[in-house]
Amino acid sequence: MLSGIPATSLWALRAKAEEHSKPQGLFKDALAAKWYHQAQPLFTPEVQEQYSRTLQKAIAVRTHILDRLVIRHFQSHPNGSLLELGCGFSTRFARLNLNQGHWYDLDLPELIELRGSLGFPAAPLHWHIAHSVFEYEWLDYLGQEKPEEMLILAEGLLMYFPLNQVRELLGHLQNHFKGAHLAFDVMGQLNLKAAQRAAIELDSPIFWGAKNMQSICSELGLTQAGDLSLSTQMRQEPAYHKGLSLLGRSLLNWSWLSRQLGGTVLAQL
Ligand SMILES: C[S@@+](CC[C@H](N)C(=O)[O-])C[C@H]1O[C@@H](n2cnc3c(N)ncnc32)[C@H](O)[C@@H]1O
Structure with a gap:
């Protein structure tokens, strides 16, 4: 059974499987659907209770924003590399099926072992690293x-x-990969408390959120390298509006409000 932070990866797996099953979802992800089916015994009542439609939508949009970033990355750097830290049940390699570059998925040994047991299609140029990110x-x-x-x-x-x-x-990342790009997500002022309440039920406290993207970059000593904020992405990608009420859409288009919801930060090391 998964517990603590590793258990939170089940939310993302379910969210991707459900997006796959929507007739007009943001993406298809047959591997996530298959894994979700196989991994049913891991979905304890605690994991299920904290899952919601809002979480599903947020994870699907985050996944799609990062998919677009990865596609652009390999268009600019056909022989470049992608490293997913805390990859959980990430199925990005299979979902995007780009067949280029070097892909590294890193997570704790128990998660990598679990992914292996669910059956990840073997592919050259794709490595699985079973390690804590903090054991350098x-x-x-x-x-x-x-x-x-x-x-x-x-x-x-x-x-x-x-x-x-x-x-x-x-x-450590800066010492080894100075100049690389890093994308990570942050909770904003509006959703931090709710996310903390859900995560604590799985014994995985969320320690911090951000006032805005710039402030968290400077707090962490990073240079902001692009705008992946929800409001900008909503303007660029009409598909993100699907399933939202008119009011919801207008509110998310309001950049002040969408900043309060956090989002994805793109920075340079
Ligand atoms: C919320 S899940 C995110 C999974 C995946 N990135 C996604 O979005 O689907 C957090 C992941 O971090 C992993 N994790 C927790 N502590 C870690 C550590 N010290 N080193 C590497 N991965 C870790 C967990 O096992 C889990 O898979």
């Missing part, structure tokens, strides 16, 4: 990658650790 010897596995051609994703990960620990991790 894993950084040497990526020694041959060029930082300027590297994108690192930390999707649903950093908020679960105190800021000091996150700063230490970022320091």
